[in-house]
Amino acid sequence: MTDGKIPDLLGDSQIIESLNAQLEQTDPSQRSRIVEKFFLAAVSSIPWIGGVLSAAETYRTEEGAHRMNSLQTQWLREHQKKIELLGQILQEIAQRFESIGAEIDERIQSEAYLSIVRKAFRIWDQADTEEKRRLLANVITNAAGTRATSDDVVRLFLDWIEYYSEVHFPVIREVHANPGSTKFEIRTTLYGAVPREDSAEADLYKFLMRELSMGEVIRIERDTNRLGEYVRKRPSPRGKGIPAPSTLKSAFENVEPLVLTGIGRQFVHYALNEVVTRIGNENTPGEPPTV
16 A cells, blocks of 8 residues: 555546547447457457456546555556557557458458457567567458468467567568578678677577577578479588588578578568458469568
């Protein structure tokens, strides 16, 4: 409890009024039944929304010094910021829906799509950077406007956004923008000079590339036959008398070209692009739109 001082009721009132205003901006009663389902799926997936509404109602019904202590005030003030962010992203996605058109109406009412929305906003609530929140909004919007892959894969993309950090995404963008780049070229483009092999920076870079490779986001470029099967490369014979290399393979080697995998290109399509306006089955070979 507080030290007995009466809280600043004017300030507290302003907090509640601001909270209410933000919630009213995202009130689905002002929108069609179609967008209403989207709003409800998003809001219902965030557990603290109910607590904020309950605290606001308590403030309105209780009197005097018992209305709210300073901890409650700070808690509401902090969640006021979150509700502002939530209101902004919901309005932004709704506007992007409008830019796609009415052809997505059936899609955004489907339970399959709404389950993606719920999962995305659970992750959105825990995201600690604006970058991740923006990527999640892209996936939600593009999952409504394009069917380049299955909903199961879209949910995997949400897991990737939750798991990977902001230092992974520039590497994905660079490989997408310049397919065939080597680890050396990617490193120098993104960060400049190459550090020592035994440095922390080199360890971090190896970690990033290993995670993206093991996660099937990037791979070494390989030749394929007409069936799409990878062609095995024959090892280059080492001539007699030529000694084996005296050092291990560099973290910044400049020989093996890297490209996005098929699912890596789809991730770019959904998460790193803005609104995609095409609807229907797009499981055709080829690169996704440029970021």
